[in-house]
Amino acid sequence: MKEIEAIIQPFKLDDVKQALLVRGVDGMTISEVRGHGRQKGHTETYCGQEYTVDLLPKVKVELTVPDQPLEEILKTLSAAARTGKIGDGKSFVFDVAQAIGIRNGDRGDAAL
């Protein structure tokens, strides 16, 4: 099993959710996060005053998937989240040691 952690543009969340659902992924955790990568943030001027916008609003999507369709899921996710511009985000993949369903005690892929 792998865990995918993807940081994406907030307005792409619906597209990503929809695309993953079509691929059969129906469980995920969403958080509203702020941060910056290479995009770095920027300085804005408004009415003669400067505001530093160093942390940009993003959405973090976390999902755990079986090893098998991992590549397809990553492709689907990237395709749905891409605009082609700086700030589109990143995906990170981690190994997961175990998954346990709290209600029924299912383990491994069955718990996903």
Added chain:
Amino acid sequence: MVTQHYSAAAERIRETFFSDGRAGAVLVSRTQLVDGIVRSLWPPPDGVAVFAVGGYGRGELFPFSDIDLLILVASEAARESIREPIAPFLRSLWDEGLRVSQSVHTVAECHELDRNNVELAISLLDRRFLMGDPAVAARLNPRNRAELIQALIGLTRERHAKFQNTIHHLEPHLKDAPGGIRDLHVVRWLVQLTARDAELATVDFETLFQFRCYLHYLTGRDHNILTFELQDQIAELQGRSAAQVMRDYFRQAGSIARNCGQLLRINEAPTSGLFAQFRDRRSRVSNADFTVSREQIFFRVPHQAQHDPELIVRLFVFIARHGLALAPGTERRLAESVVVFNRMLWPVLHEICALPHAGQALRAMHETGVLRSIFPELREIDSLVIRDFYHRYTVDEHTMVAIEGLLKLRDSEQVPFAELAKELPDIAVLIMALIFHDVGKADENESHVISSARIADAALERIGMPQRERQAACELIRLHLEMSTIMNSRDLTEPATAQYLAEKVRTVEQLKYLTLLTWSDISAVNPAAMTQWRAGLLWQLYTVTYRELTRELEAQRIKTSFSDLPHRRRFLDGLPTRYLRTHSEAEVDLHARMQTKSREEGIAVALQYSGSIYTLTILMPDRPALLADVAGALSSFGLNILKAEVFSNRHLTAVNTFVFADPLRTLELNPEERERLQAVVRQAAMREVDVSHLLRGRLRRPAGKRRLTPQVSVDNQVSENATLLQITSEDRPGLLYELAAAIARQECNIEVVLIDTEALKAIDVFYVTHKRLKLADEYAFRLASVLKEVCQY
């Protein structure tokens, strides 16, 4: 034997309740039933008295409430003597299925206020002698009132804070939430402790008691949270909707919370002598209508409130100005008053919105029902519950929280939205939009965005809100979900997003209103809804749209179609598209007619007054320094220019608009001065008079040290056809005239000037051309240094 008796009797009480719904009868019957059982089980020995305390002591025994007993002993010896016999007594009560909560204390312990056990002293307030030694019972007489009052107030404030100090929870706790049954007890205790009941409004609490009985019976335990599921069950039992059930709850909780709040305020000890001094000084604001005492407002002639709507209106202006609370008696008189309000209330509502304590005044108008008397449309959302797990409050409370949030924002440090709030031309427009933004939610058959705007339009016309402001407010209501939808679903860096919103809002002014409406609306959903994350998105959307609205002022020109009327076509031909974004249909029409007149007479001047600001419009063939001369003429009357714009069409007719305030009320108090102003403006525009002459003696410098160093920035990128010069400087009379005259002397033409004034700071943005083209960089920087000198001069 006893057991059968208890369970059969308890069941009979339950059955009666489910047939007649009378909670009072349940409490009395259950108290009597339990009294009989307790008395039959144990005759206490000499030196021991048994009291019922807590709810049981009050004779208000709910179906699954604890049976609170105080076993009072004369001495430590008596305490020892009952250790043995008390155990079987308590066990028998438990065997009955009664949850007993007992405590054994000596008389001395009860007379002492233990900081760690204030609850004991409070529970004694409801004591009721049940049985035992009357001599011991008679010795119980705690006398620690003053200290107990403050302890009780402290506990109540702590409890309220746990519930965010509001009654308007969608799933309220019937006992502990503000406005709940515990608050009713606090009211009674404070009245008992202070013997101050004359001022207290009568509180109806039957509904709350009834709901609590239902909760206990339906769940079979001491459960006090009115969950959605239980709301539905009660509604079904009563044959009405859950919304009606909750409306009853909130009305009653509101009345209890108000009473409780007043008593807490009255009895709260001043924290310092300084505070008391300040409080006494505040009583000096008393006037012919109202007396102020201990921070509370009283009517001088109380019965006058029954039939004098003017007095009631003045009362809220008074609150908005001084930030004082209503005395309980004053509130009661307002609640009883049935006056009908004058239809033309806009001027006074406008005044209230502009005063420093507007939020407090509007809250008081809402809580006393006066706001609903003025706008009966609001009755539809009174205590209305819309179930979702995102909203914390009822619709009316959400509306009030949004308004209060906006008004607090102005004085807060919340960069950058606080700055934006200070830039609003008229906060009353936004407050009216907020009052009505969700009013259509009561009708589930139609989108509330549309119905709210329709309802608002009729209501605001009725109170005499001027058309321009009213249209702005209604348009805001129609758009009030746009920004939150866009920021979650559209790419904010995509130019199309900004263009889309710019087309919807059309003007910078409306964009500012809508941004703050969205901010207030989201912030009032629940205390944690406006996260930094959302604020970041909203601000980003605001800035991209602001840039879209102010960019390329010259690039796009209106192409007229033959479907337009001829005079309109001739006028609109070649005006920048931005002109249409900044003017209503009525204004376009007025300007088109003025152009016809200016062709005959050389110039057309119009002066309009709305609310607190004036708009002066001049149409005439464009000429150098025209803007400077008119600005100078206005300054010579002591008028404060807030905004100025120039647009020219293909026929080189210039539309000059000046929005200004009249701080000394010269024009308001002397109507003939309006005529003279127009005549002087006409002469200045036609060069029949020397403006520098008019201004002699007016161009004074601000006294004292200059606090702001002037800054001039040049931007040759933002506009395709003009150079942008942004000037930040300390404001002073005639500043615009001097800047514009300097620009004209450099043979430059002002295409647009946007003026913003924040207290003493003027922020002027000029879009300047030279021979209809952008300025070369070198030329632009020379002009910038000239302008900087003007500011410093």
